[in-house]
Amino acid sequence: MKHLPRSIVRGEGGKIGLFVIDGLGGLPHHERGRTELEEAHLPNLDDLARRSSVGRVQLLPAGLTPGSGPGHLSLFGYDPLELEFGRGLLEALGSDYPLKPGEVAARGNFCTLDASGVIADRRAGRPTTEECRRLVKKLESGVSLRGATLTLLPGKEHRFTAVLGPGGLGARVNDNDPQVEGKTPLAFRGEDAASERTAALANDLFAQARKALAGEKGANGILLRGFSTRPEVEGYAERFRLRAAALAVYPMYRGVARLVGMTVEEAGKDLEAQLRNAKKLLGRYDFVFIHTKPADTAGHSGDFAAKIAALEEIDRHIPALAALGLDALAVTGDHSTPCVHQEHSWHPVPLILHSKRCIPVDGTTFDERGVLRGDLGTIRGPELLPLLLAHAGRLDKFGA
């Protein structure tokens, strides 16, 4: 990171916590005029805000809505626009598969091909998720690639992830999905030598899959897209001199944490378990990332009451979070998921930064408008980690 000279990173100092409330930020309700955070009763978060530096985090350049990967990378101190983050990689991470350098992952769909090989249904009639697992097993046992490994990870309905290995493979390969029905799948081609190897394997996989699935009525072909490799990322130990642990219930977030070199520890099933486990781990780590999902899920559903309930449930765990005794603690989100939008949005996300070196401001509350009074203003995502390092006493002065 060009803005954090390595020479000033001390490699010792206080403990840091990053608590990510997925989809935290919202927007005013169209009739009631107040946001989810404003309507929720959050005594513990409001109290923490009153005793902390507060502001907002803008994860990406103005107007850009972050996906989960880029949102987290930004909070983790990286520039998401500088890291290629292919869809296949995201799918693999989301299946808890730690893609290795040189392996290639692609998103797969089961599809229906007619007798002449034309795509009749790009989603094979949307098989059930259970059916998908059966199809994936059938495919695995029916396909054998010469000199290569194939790992298939079942997804939801018609979706799966294909990982090709064991190494030396490139990801500059086209999708074979023509995106419309009534056409034949495209041949795979690679743009460089390593990607040509991948394309040859993918063409072989496609042909063998047709044979293996020949007896199926619906799912008798496969479409692959979003070929991607694992990006080269300088990890937390090297870049920030932090021993970092990740406690996330969902695989996607464990995957992004793994990408930056965090150690994925057993999270347990919910926030209460995550915080209990965090307490046990703190002796061995300098940094702990804790991710909680329900507010995002509620935002996607557009259910105001559900999002408020999710936020209030999180609020009940804030005393346990505070009791970890971290020297520097950030509470924020990886993006907003406003109920009125039902999707991620580009709006900056509220931020609490708590330490002994913060500047509380009277009248702040932990919501989209209450944090505007705070001293932090709107910081960029990658600025958060240097601030946390500073508050934890982990940065030397720059220059004399």
Place this chain on the structure above:
Amino acid sequence: MKHLPRSIVRGEGGKIGLFVIDGLGGLPHHERGRTELEEAHLPNLDDLARRSSVGRVQLLPAGLTPGSGPGHLSLFGYDPLELEFGRGLLEALGSDYPLKPGEVAARGNFCTLDASGVIADRRAGRPTTEECRRLVKKLESGVSLRGATLTLLPGKEHRFTAVLGPGGLGARVNDNDPQVEGKTPLAFRGEDAASERTAALANDLFAQARKALAGEKGANGILLRGFSTRPEVEGYAERFRLRAAALAVYPMYRGVARLVGMTVEEAGKDLEAQLRNAKKLLGRYDFVFIHTKPADTAGHSGDFAAKIAALEEIDRHIPALAALGLDALAVTGDHSTPCVHQEHSWHPVPLILHSKRCIPVDGTTFDERGVLRGDLGTIRGPELLPLLLAHAGRLDKFGA
């Protein structure tokens, strides 16, 4: 500076003042909850804030704590991360020695070597500062380098600065200080041809110093580190078309001002004298930099009452500052030095920008939280100078 096209710098217009209160910003007292600036009675600064644009200056990227050199370069309109600013250079500047291009400065320690040349004490038993001056004189008269000049500047206790000249020398030379006792000093080596010349001179200096100091009980050897040259800096006249004067009581700040091409003028012994001298100089200059130190010193000591007293003393001189009749005036700091931290910190520093084109906001006061209401928000250090140029009518419109 990439953000200030040279074509729009007019080279004429109003007079500009930059008043730097070293270590200005603070943090809330752990019991009383108010910062030094908030507790101080500052009627003149508060009044100026009420009639000005106010906000904060962030000197370096988020979380980075500036040393005095980088803090000032940032306020002066330069990116401190782009300028190499070696320790030896800082020491030379701090001794009021205007290092010339091609000269090399290094920090020196007198040390104690035992009979076999092993370091017994890296600080030679901490001689007094008076003793240091005697040792420096002895060294100067006992050393003669072939084809090179040696200038020795005494420092405090065991410290001095060595400057090698007259030119053509590089600074990519290792320290000979092994950083621990019980080892012999390292040989100097240069990483390029110019630095090899420096290394050869430094090895010769080390050997001759042993002979010259052979009769000393404690200080019978020298350690050199932080070899540095003067960085290439485009000066104020060229970059901003400003005739700039510096009025600083302490040599370090005169040195940094010299680096950017300001003329160092006689400051006098204190702020009253600086302002009296500034008034006399204004006919000959477009820009005047005035530096005052006591608030920083009090911050380092951790003495809340002393810092408040220093700030209140500065406040008494604000009417004289205002009476200079500058067309654009900035009052700010080169970094925060909070009493609760006793060191420089990374927190942005309060800023007053006064001119006939400013936007006062009701309720602002000159302290960490009072400036948050202001219209300027948090600007980056190198943005200050273009703003001052604009307020002084020294920038043309960009584009038609």
